[in-house]
Amino acid sequence: xxxxxxxxxxxxxxxxxxxxxxxxxxxxxxxxxxxxxxxxxxxxxxxxxxxxxxxxxxxxxxxxxxxxxxxxxxxxxxxxxxxxxxxxxxxxxxxxxxxxxxxxxxxxxxxxxxxxxxxxxxxxxxxxxxxxxxxxxxxxxxxxxxxxxxxxxxxxxxxxxxxxxxxxxxxxxxxxxxxxxxxxxxxxxxxxxxxxxxxxxxxxxxxxxxxxxxxxxxxxxxxxxxxxxxxxxxxxxxxxxxxxxxxxxxxxxxxxxxxxxxxxxxxxxxxxxxxxxxxxxxxxxxxxxx
Numbered sequence: 001x002x003x004x005x006x007x008x009x010x011x012x013x014x015x016x017x018x019x020x021x022x023x024x025x026x027x028x029x030x031x032x033x034x035x036x037x038x039x040x041x042x043x044x045x046x047x048x049x050x051x052x053x054x055x056x057x058x059x060x061x062x063x064x065x066x067x068x069x070x071x072x073x074x075x076x077x078x079x080x081x082x083x084x085x086x087x088x089x090x091x092x093x094x095x096x097x098x099x100x101x102x103x104x105x106x107x108x109x110x111x112x113x114x115x116x117x118x119x120x121x122x123x124x125x126x127x128x129x130x131x132x133x134x135x136x137x138x139x140x141x142x143x144x145x146x147x148x149x150x151x152x153x154x155x156x157x158x159x160x161x162x163x164x165x166x167x168x169x170x171x172x173x174x175x176x177x178x179x180x181x182x183x184x185x186x187x188x189x190x191x192x193x194x195x196x197x198x199x200x201x202x203x204x205x206x207x208x209x210x211x212x213x214x215x216x217x218x219x220x221x222x223x224x225x226x227x228x229x230x231x232x233x234x235x236x237x238x239x240x241x242x243x244x245x246x247x248x249x250x251x252x253x254x255x256x257x258x259x260x261x262x263x264x265x266x267x268x269x270x271x272x273x274x275x276x277x278x279x280x281x282x283x284x285x286x287x288x289x290x
Contacts, residue, residue, distance in 0.1 A: 003128070003170030004032045006226030007161050010049060010234035012154065012177065015288050016261030016269065017242050018088055018134040019154070022233040023161035024226055025129040025168050035123050036225035043119050044068065044112065046228050048221040049235035059239060060103040066236040067101055068112040069229060072120070073127045077106055081240040088241060090136045090285065092248030098240045131164050133157060134237050141284040150290070151178065159190050162214075166191055169212045173227050175220040181205050183216055252278050 009021040026032055036046065045052060045065050053062050070084075071077050078084040081098040088094070101109060120126060135143075135157055143153040154177070165172045183205050187195045195214065198206040204217040217224070221231040246258040249269075253276055259269040270287060273279050280286055 001027045001029050001124070003027050003168040004226045005129075005165035005168060005170065005172045006174075006220070006224055006228070006230040007158060007165060007172070008049075008175040008221050008227050008231035008234055009154070009158070009177075010231065011238045011261075013263075014261035015263055015266040015290065016137065016259060016286065017245055017288075018085075018093075018136050018238060019140055019157065019288075020085075020132070020134045020234040020237040020241070021158055021161060022133075022230040022237075023129070023131045023165050024127065024230045024233065025165055025170075026125055026226055027128050027168075028123070028125045030123055030125070032125070032225055033223075035125070039119055043115050046225055046232065048219075048228060049231040051222075052232055053235060053239075062232060062236055062239070063101055064104045064109055064112060066232050067104070067109045068116055069127065070130070070233075071109060071113040072116055073130050077101065077109055081244060085132065085134045085237045085241060087132075088134050088136055090138065093136070093241055093244045096244045096247040096251075098243045098247075100240070102240070102243070128168065129164065130233070131161055132233060132237060133161065134241060136285075137288040138282070138285040141289050144289045151180070155186060155190075162190060166212065166214075169210070172212065172214045173220050173224045174214070174216050175227050175231065176204070176216040176218045181216075183207065183214075187214060249273065249278070252276075 003025055005023060005025040007023045011017060011019045045061060067077055078100050080100055084100060143156060147153050181200050181202055184195055184197055184207060187207055193209055195207040195209045198208050204215060207214045220227040242261060249256055256272050259265050
């Protein structure tokens, strides 16, 4: 059986809230991409997390699919955000955990899980690993202080996920960010092995070593099932973290409008806190450096 691994992140653009990333690995005897397209929107809805999340019922749709796959892998539904995202350590996340699921009936999630399980069994597909990480603004800023480069910091956060996926060999696809197209030196350093270059182009850079192919592909979250699902897990981690974040600050300032953390609205939120003398002494604990 061949292994397909996808890695993607969420939360690179905002100035408030965590940076989240996920690696998911499947084992399959068939072409994962082709078979998953057949089941798309019939048995599950897996796509670029921005597409899944859009609209009035976006969070409900995102949550139902993420927790169905999570339950398929772990055989349970997480009780709260601390169980789903244990790596976050800021007070607003620990003191205000979000009860899960947020907007779905647990029985409906389990029914969805069972439908996916039946389909996977028929197609001989199995989830073999899901790894997640979420980095608070303070931890992200500490890495910025060390490396002084946002792209390098993101790579350092993704490194453990890549090394873990590499254990399984097979195909590893990482959603490509920005215009970079040369990754050999990075892969050699991260994996401590001499990878071979297959191709390096603007849209996709491909490398291989033994039985493993590693690809950095633009818009991979729209074209690879495993990357799309990783993007959805990362997006869901971030969304539930922002619910905790907003809940915490509403106890300090009940009338403050909630924020998604992106620059313009994030600065509005920070200004409101400042106007009410609520900014933490350590500003790096709340605002991510750009």
